[in-house]
Amino acid sequence: MTYDLTTTVSAIIVSFSDPQATRGAVESLLAQSHPPIEILVADNHPDARTANAMSAWRPDARVRLVHSGENLGYTGACNAAAAQARGEWLFFLNPDARADPACLATLANAVDSRCGVAGAQVLLPDSRTNAGDNPVHITGIAWSGRFGEAREYGLSREVGSVSGAALLARAQAFGEAGGMCERLFMYEDDVDLCWRVRLTGWTVRFCPDAVVWHEYEFDKGTMKWFWLERNRLWTVFSNYSVLTLALLAPLLLGTELMVAAQAIRGGWTHRLLRAWGSVMLGLPDLIRWRRRVQRARRVGDREIMERMSGRVQTSLLESPLTLRVNPLLAAYRRIVLAVLGVVGA
Numbered sequence: 001m002t003y004d005l006t007t008t009v010s011a012i013i014v015s016f017s018d019p020q021a022t023r024g025a026v027e028s029l030l031a032q033s034h035p036p037i038e039i040l041v042a043d044n045h046p047d048a049r050t051a052n053a054m055s056a057w058r059p060d061a062r063v064r065l066v067h068s069g070e071n072l073g074y075t076g077a078c079n080a081a082a083a084q085a086r087g088e089w090l091f092f093l094n095p096d097a098r099a100d101p102a103c104l105a106t107l108a109n110a111v112d113s114r115c116g117v118a119g120a121q122v123l124l125p126d127s128r129t130n131a132g133d134n135p136v137h138i139t140g141i142a143w144s145g146r147f148g149e150a151r152e153y154g155l156s157r158e159v160g161s162v163s164g165a166a167l168l169a170r171a172q173a174f175g176e177a178g179g180m181c182e183r184l185f186m187y188e189d190d191v192d193l194c195w196r197v198r199l200t201g202w203t204v205r206f207c208p209d210a211v212v213w214h215e216y217e218f219d220k221g222t223m224k225w226f227w228l229e230r231n232r233l234w235t236v237f238s239n240y241s242v243l244t245l246a247l248l249a250p251l252l253l254g255t256e257l258m259v260a261a262q263a264i265r266g267g268w269t270h271r272l273l274r275a276w277g278s279v280m281l282g283l284p285d286l287i288r289w290r291r292r293v294q295r296a297r298r299v300g301d302r303e304i305m306e307r308m309s310g311r312v313q314t315s316l317l318e319s320p321l322t323l324r325v326n327p328l329l330a331a332y333r334r335i336v337l338a339v340l341g342v343v344g345a
Contacts (some may be wrong), residue, residue, distance in 0.1 A: 007108055009168070010087030011036040014077040015095045016044045019053035021215070022095040028212075029093065030060055034105040037087055042077035043067040073185035082171070082179060090174055094165040096215040097122070106210035107168045110156035116173030116202025117194055119162020120210035127151055130216045131163035133206040134191070135309045138248065138333050139255040140236040142191045143314035156207040160198070160307035164190030166212040173202040178292055181234070183285060187224065188231035195239050198307075201298035222268040229259060230275035237279075238290045243345055244301040247336045251329070258321065302340035310334065 011029045015022040022041060029039050039062055043050040051067045066081045082090055089108075093099060099120075107118045121132040129151060131144035142161060146152065167190060177196040180189055194204045240248070263272040279286065310333030311326040 008087040009036040009089045009091050009104055010085035011039045011091045012081040013093050013095050014042045014044055014074050015050040019050040022050055025093055025095050025097055026063055028098040031101050032104045033102050039063045040066050040081040042081045044071050044077045046070055075180035075184050075189050076182045079179045088171055090169045090171055092167045097165050097212045100211040103210045103212060107207055110205055110207035114203045115205050116170050116197040117204045118168045119206050120166035120212050121208045122163045122165045122212055122214045125213055130214050133159045134161045134163055136161045136191055137312050138305055138308045139252055140232040141312055152208040154208050156205045158203050159206045161191050161194040162206050165214050173197050176200045184231045187227040188235060192235040196293060198304055199297045199299050222271050225268045226271040226275050229272055230278050233279050238293050241301050251332050300345045302337055305337055
């Protein structure tokens, strides 16, 4: 597909505490071979740190500020900016990322009429892989695909999930899926959005030749584990059908035991308990959001799960137990897929 010069892209950057990094991300977007029609900078800091800094930037007229005066979380800020966007496509870029000058054009070349989301390859500063085609296990555990490996080259392909650090979403698909789930606040939002976009009948593609560089580090304190576990459970309980949840119930319970063992070893048991408690206390909101997700569904869970992994293969949860149970997890996935195929779900 040839890049359509009439295609309009609105870029969205959510900034919190590092205006200088945000400025670099903005400049990388202004330098695109086919730049966005606008760049919406969502300042999420209550003290308006980025907004204050922008007054000295003398930014391009295409750069606009979105500031609510409070921390809406990453998901809330994305939705606030998307509500003001005029483009047919929304490009979400992390504030500590830099887009290659051909990134947007390459992504646009990778999409077709069925594509709802296209993701770039995210590289570390040394050009090793940070993320891109990100695997998602059927229990909702997700990880950065090919982390630390050499940069990938090749044609775009349909996948289950891509990194939110550099994600191009069709505005129509984004709206039909309900936008970002604001209850997630931060983390796991890319997995959830890709999952719901696919549920509404759109596809997700990964384009390795579209590149951004990302100043990435995983370890941001034990609080990150709270968000990851809480949001994983929220996503799973929202997006699967009742039948699939019933079929997966033993596996989901076993996964919680495995995660609990990892939490004990890693010293974040209190974060795990808090995550479970948050899901329980937020049950009324979860039920309301789930109803919305299921009303928008156009695709059965079997089609969704076909692009999910049956094995957990990430160093973050690597243990002798994981290695032993992976073949059983893969077999469980095959059984669930077979049952869903029989009942047509």
